[in-house]
Amino acid sequence: MAETTKTAKLTLDGKTYELPVLKGTIGPDVIDIRKLYGEADVFTYDPGFTSTAATDSAITYIDGDKGELLYRGYPIEQLADQSHYLEVCYLLLYGELPDKAQMADFEQRVTKHTMVHEQMQYFFRGFRRDAHPMATMVGVVGAMSAFYHDSTDISDPWQREVAAIRMIAKLPTIAAMAYKYSVGQPFVYPKNALSYAGNFLNMCFAVPAEDYVVNPILEKAMDRIMMLHADHEQNASTSTVRLAGSSGANPFACIAAGIACLWGPAHGGANQACLEMLKEIGTVDRIPEYIAKAKDKNSGFRLMGFGHRVYKNFDPRAKVMKQSADEVLDLLGIHNNPLLQVAKELERIALSDEYFISKKLYPNVDFYSGIILEAMGFPTSMFTPIFAISRTVGWISQWKEMIADPTQKIGRPRQLYIGQTRRDYVDVTSR
Numbered sequence: 200m201a202e203t204t205k206t207a208k209l210t211l212d213g214k215t216y217e218l219p220v221l222k223g224t225i226g227p228d229v230i231d232i233r234k235l236y237g238e239a240d241v242f243t244y245d246p247g248f249t250s251t252a253a254t255d256s257a258i259t260y261i262d263g264d265k266g267e268l269l270y271r272g273y274p275i276e277q278l279a280d281q282s283h284y285l286e287v288c289y290l291l292l293y294g295e296l297p298d299k300a301q302m303a304d305f306e307q308r309v310t311k312h313t314m315v316h317e318q319m320q321y322f323f324r325g326f327r328r329d330a331h332p333m334a335t336m337v338g339v340v341g342a343m344s345a346f347y348h349d350s351t352d353i354s355d356p357w358q359r360e361v362a363a364i365r366m367i368a369k370l371p372t373i374a375a376m377a378y379k380y381s382v383g384q385p386f387v388y389p390k391n392a393l394s395y396a397g398n399f400l401n402m403c404f405a406v407p408a409e410d411y412v413v414n415p416i417l418e419k420a421m422d423r424i425m426m427l428h429a430d431h432e433q434n435a436s437t438s439t440v441r442l443a444g445s446s447g448a449n450p451f452a453c454i455a456a457g458i459a460c461l462w463g464p465a466h467g468g469a470n471q472a473c474l475e476m477l478k479e480i481g482t483v484d485r486i487p488e489y490i491a492k493a494k495d496k497n498s499g500f501r502l503m504g505f506g507h508r509v510y511k512n513f514d515p516r517a518k519v520m521k522q523s524a525d526e527v528l529d530l531l532g533i534h535n536n537p538l539l540q541v542a543k544e545l546e547r548i549a550l551s552d553e554y555f556i557s558k559k560l561y562p563n564v565d566f567y568s569g570i571i572l573e574a575m576g577f578p579t580s581m582f583t584p585i586f587a588i589s590r591t592v593g594w595i596s597q598w599k600e601m602i603a604d605p606t607q608k609i610g611r612p613r614q615l616y617i618g619q620t621r622r623d624y625v626d627v628t629s630r
């Protein structure tokens with residue numbers, strides 16, 4: 200828990216209030232304002248939460264100035280290079296890297312939960328074939344609470360644990376079913392002999408008519424993409440999951456809320472929007488036109504995959520993803536991929552432009568991921584579902600941390616009211 204090292208003084212209307220300053224292990228201190236409204240009858244005001252710590256947490260640390268991302272203290276670059284997704288899941292959930300026996304047990308527990316209830320396939324049939332897979336996932340993941348009643352009681356630590364394993368195990372199956380449904384192909388059951396990433400690729404691309412062999416290059420690239428997206432502190436979708444969970448909603452409903460929030464193009468939907476933007480730009484010679492649009496406030500256009508609320512230096516995930524894009528396309532024999540050329544030139548031009556330099560706008564995790572995913576054979580509509588699969592462990596880990604916190608209360612922000620003052624009702628005959 201944080202410790203109080205000093206106090207901050209606030210003077211308002213001639214009265215001075217002492218506010219405790221709490222210190223964590225690394226990162227900015229926080230001013231504890233929990234008693235402010237009761238003592239001074241004022242709220243603080245921070246609509247986009249640009250200066251607000253909504254919780255304390257021991258899971259993920261980001262230093263936006265240094266471009267640093269730590270999962271339970273381990274740098275993302277080291278994990279992306281030396282670990283694998285299920286080991287990162289264990290680390291985020293339990294706080295430590297597993298030994299061999301712990302890893303084998305965790306992998307076995309996840310593998311045994313990869314199938315979904317057979318009845319769930321009928322949910323998909325209610326959707327139009329051209330439904331966006333994110334719409335399907337929000338619906339089907341929320342519906343899990345109608346099937347797995349034995350893991351919805353959040354007061355029972357064992358049920359919380361089972362719900363966590365079930366979601367990590369079943370999200371790939373549900374996302375693959377959403378994809379298969381959208382392309383009119385039969386659902387493919389999980390294969391427990393395959394790795395987590397390999398199983399997802401098989402469920403997406405295998406067909407009954409012929410054998411599908413998982414390409415180890417794609418398997419490793421998918422696993423790395425999943426590690427890079429696993430958690431990211433108190434981002435919009437994680438904050439959504441925490442807020443939904445603070446009311447006592449069941450874990451499946453909370454994750455469905457997180458998926459809904461992630462879908463937005465300012466958040467996880469940016470990977471789809473970014474690739475669509477790169478395709479619209481099409482060739483390197485059209486980049487200046489789009490750079491100019493991005494700088495024009497009236498255009499309403501932004502460079503998708505660029506900028507970040509926290510990173511005011513490079514996003515370390517984007518660096519790893521860019522290197523992975525080069526490797527994967529090269530290994531697949533895709534040389535001079537036009538989208539990759541446009542992306543690299545766009546990055547080069549933007550990073551030498553005063554507008555982007557002054558606003559500290561760099562490529563984020565969504566800038567290069569779409570190029571790899573498209574090379575793997577995924578349609579752009581599957582990019583954000585893959586982000587959702589990867590982030591489920593982060594959402595669940597943050598949710599478990601919040602539920603286990605004895606001081607946890609329902610989240611209930613206040614407001615600055617700017618509407619009408621009190622007035623009496625007027626009958627329609629007098630209006």
Ligand code: SDX
Pocket residue numbers: 247430431433434435464465466467469493494500501502503504505506507508509558560563564565
């Ligand atoms: C993710 O929070 C997380 O951790 C998220 C995430 C995670 O892992 O969970 O990292 C995943 O969501 C990554 C971000 C994906 N989104 C995009 O790529 C969409 C494009 N980027 C933006 O819309 C924007 O940069 C945000 C939403 C990412 C951040 O927005 P902020 O922090 O609220 O910044 P802002 O909108 O206040 O912009 C600051 C200035 C503005 O100009 P001024 O009003 O100060 O003159 O920078 C400009 C913006 O107009 N700006 C951009 C821009 N992003 C910001 N201008 C052009 N192109 C852009 N992409």
